[in-house]
Amino acid sequence: MLQQILRDMYVDPEILAELDEDQKQTLFCKMREEQVRRWKAWNDKLCEDTIKSNAKNSNKKSVEFMKGSDGEPWVWVMGEHEDDKSIEEILREEAAEKARQLAEKETEKIREEMRKEMKAQLISDYVDLSPKIEFPPQKYEIETDMDIYCSVEEIQAKIHSKPRNLNNYSLNYYPVKNNNKFSFNDAANIPEEVTNTQKVAQRVALWEKKFLSDKTCEIFQKIQKKQQEAAKEAEEEEIKKDQLWREQERKAKQADQQKREIARRARQEHKLNSEFQLDTSYTTVNSGVPPGRTAVLEWYRNKERERSAGLDPSNNVMPWFHGLITRQESEKLLLSQPCGTFLVRLSERIWGYAISYRAKDKCKHYLVSAVPKYMFVGNNQMEHETLGDMINFHHTQPLTGGETLQYPCPRGFPAAIEELFQEK
Known part of the structure; x- marks a missing residue:
C-alpha cells in the first residue's frame, strides 16, 4: 500500500481518515522524501541534456567580429569618414x-x-x-x-x-x-x-535620347519638390510637436506649482493651527465629527436653537454670533479690527463652536464643545450651562494666554445668519 501511495503520490481520503497523527506524519515524510528524490533525478537528467546540447552546438558555425586597433569590435559609422557621402x-x-x-x-x-x-x-x-x-x-x-x-x-x-x-x-x-x-x-x-x-530608327533614337533627358529632368524636379514639401511638412510637424510638448510642460509645471502651493498652504495652516492655540489642550477634537455643512445647520436648528445658543432672552441674535462661516472668512473680518475683538461661529470639525480672537499679531481660534455642556475641548475644562454664560465669563476672566473677550466683531456675512433660521 505504501509503495502504491508513493508511486501515485495520492492518498485515498478514507485511508487517511483511519490513520492516527503519528502515522500521518510518517506518511507525509515518506511522500516528501519521494518528491525530493524525483526532483533530483529530473534535475540530473536536465543537466545531462544541457551538456549534450552544448557539445553538439560547439561544432556549429559561429560568428566572429573583426577587431579594431583597440581590440574592440570594428564599427563603421556612416558619414564619419571623409570619403562618405552626405x-x-x-x-x-x-x-x-x-x-x-x-x-x-x-x-x-x-x-x-x-x-x-x-x-x-x-x-x-x-x-x-x-x-x-x-x-x-x-x-x-x-x-x-x-x-x-x-x-x-x-x-x-x-x-x-x-x-x-x-x-x-x-x-x-x-x-x-x-x-x-x-x-x-x-x-x-x-x-x-x-x-x-x-532611317526611322535613327530618328527614333534621337527623339528617345532627347525625350529621356527631358523626362528625367522633369521627374527629378518633381521628386525634389515632393522631398522639399515632405521636409517642410516634417519641419512644421516638428514645430507643432515642440509647441505641444512645451505647452504640456508648461501645464505640468503649472500643476506642480499648484500642488506645491496647496502643500505650502496646508503646512502654513497646520502651523497656524498649532500657533494660534493658547493651550495645547484646546486642540483635542471630539471623536464625533459632523459629516458636512448641511448636518451642522440641521444640528443647530434642531438642538441649539432650543438651548438659545447665540441668542439673547428675546431670541435676537447676539452681536458676537456669526453663524456658519469658515476660518478664513473669520480671519478676514478680524484682521481689520483692533486687538481684543472676537466672534463665535459654528464649527464643522466638532459638534460645537469656535471662538476666533484678534490677538496682537495674529488670530487665534478655540474649539468649544456643546455636548453635554459648553466648554473648551480638552481635559479638565470648566463647564458652562449656556454659550452666553461662557462668553460673559471670559469678558472678565482671561483665557490661558491672559486675553479677555472684549469687542464683538461686526458681521460681514449676513447670509450665514439667515440660513440658520430658514424654515425647513
Missing part, C-alpha cells in the same frame, strides 16, 4: 536614379508609337516633296514652205498626230501645299528608301 548627396542620387528609371519606363511605353509616327512623317514628307513633271516649250520644225500657208486647223492636226519625245522632258521638285491629296493606302507605291527602317 545624406543630401545620397538622397539626390537616389532621386536621380529613380527619375531615370521612371523616365525609361515611360519612354518604353511610347517608343513604338513614336516609331510609327516617324515613319508616317517620312511618308508625309515624301508626298509633299513628290516630283512634278514640267513640259518644256514645244518646238516644231516647218517641214516645207507650204506649211506657212496652212490653216490653223491643219497645223493643230499635225501637232497631235506627231508623237512626243519624253527625253526632252525635265523633272522639277517643288513643295506642294497641304491641299494636295494623298492616301496612305498608297504607301506600297512609296519607294523603299523613303521608309528605310534604319
Whole structure:
C-alpha cells in the first residue's frame, strides 16, 4: 500500500481518515522524501541534456567580429569618414536614379508609337516633296514652205498626230501645299528608301535620347519638390510637436506649482493651527465629527436653537454670533479690527463652536464643545450651562494666554445668519 501511495503520490481520503497523527506524519515524510528524490533525478537528467546540447552546438558555425586597433569590435559609422557621402548627396542620387528609371519606363511605353509616327512623317514628307513633271516649250520644225500657208486647223492636226519625245522632258521638285491629296493606302507605291527602317530608327533614337533627358529632368524636379514639401511638412510637424510638448510642460509645471502651493498652504495652516492655540489642550477634537455643512445647520436648528445658543432672552441674535462661516472668512473680518475683538461661529470639525480672537499679531481660534455642556475641548475644562454664560465669563476672566473677550466683531456675512433660521 505504501509503495502504491508513493508511486501515485495520492492518498485515498478514507485511508487517511483511519490513520492516527503519528502515522500521518510518517506518511507525509515518506511522500516528501519521494518528491525530493524525483526532483533530483529530473534535475540530473536536465543537466545531462544541457551538456549534450552544448557539445553538439560547439561544432556549429559561429560568428566572429573583426577587431579594431583597440581590440574592440570594428564599427563603421556612416558619414564619419571623409570619403562618405552626405545624406543630401545620397538622397539626390537616389532621386536621380529613380527619375531615370521612371523616365525609361515611360519612354518604353511610347517608343513604338513614336516609331510609327516617324515613319508616317517620312511618308508625309515624301508626298509633299513628290516630283512634278514640267513640259518644256514645244518646238516644231516647218517641214516645207507650204506649211506657212496652212490653216490653223491643219497645223493643230499635225501637232497631235506627231508623237512626243519624253527625253526632252525635265523633272522639277517643288513643295506642294497641304491641299494636295494623298492616301496612305498608297504607301506600297512609296519607294523603299523613303521608309528605310534604319532611317526611322535613327530618328527614333534621337527623339528617345532627347525625350529621356527631358523626362528625367522633369521627374527629378518633381521628386525634389515632393522631398522639399515632405521636409517642410516634417519641419512644421516638428514645430507643432515642440509647441505641444512645451505647452504640456508648461501645464505640468503649472500643476506642480499648484500642488506645491496647496502643500505650502496646508503646512502654513497646520502651523497656524498649532500657533494660534493658547493651550495645547484646546486642540483635542471630539471623536464625533459632523459629516458636512448641511448636518451642522440641521444640528443647530434642531438642538441649539432650543438651548438659545447665540441668542439673547428675546431670541435676537447676539452681536458676537456669526453663524456658519469658515476660518478664513473669520480671519478676514478680524484682521481689520483692533486687538481684543472676537466672534463665535459654528464649527464643522466638532459638534460645537469656535471662538476666533484678534490677538496682537495674529488670530487665534478655540474649539468649544456643546455636548453635554459648553466648554473648551480638552481635559479638565470648566463647564458652562449656556454659550452666553461662557462668553460673559471670559469678558472678565482671561483665557490661558491672559486675553479677555472684549469687542464683538461686526458681521460681514449676513447670509450665514439667515440660513440658520430658514424654515425647513
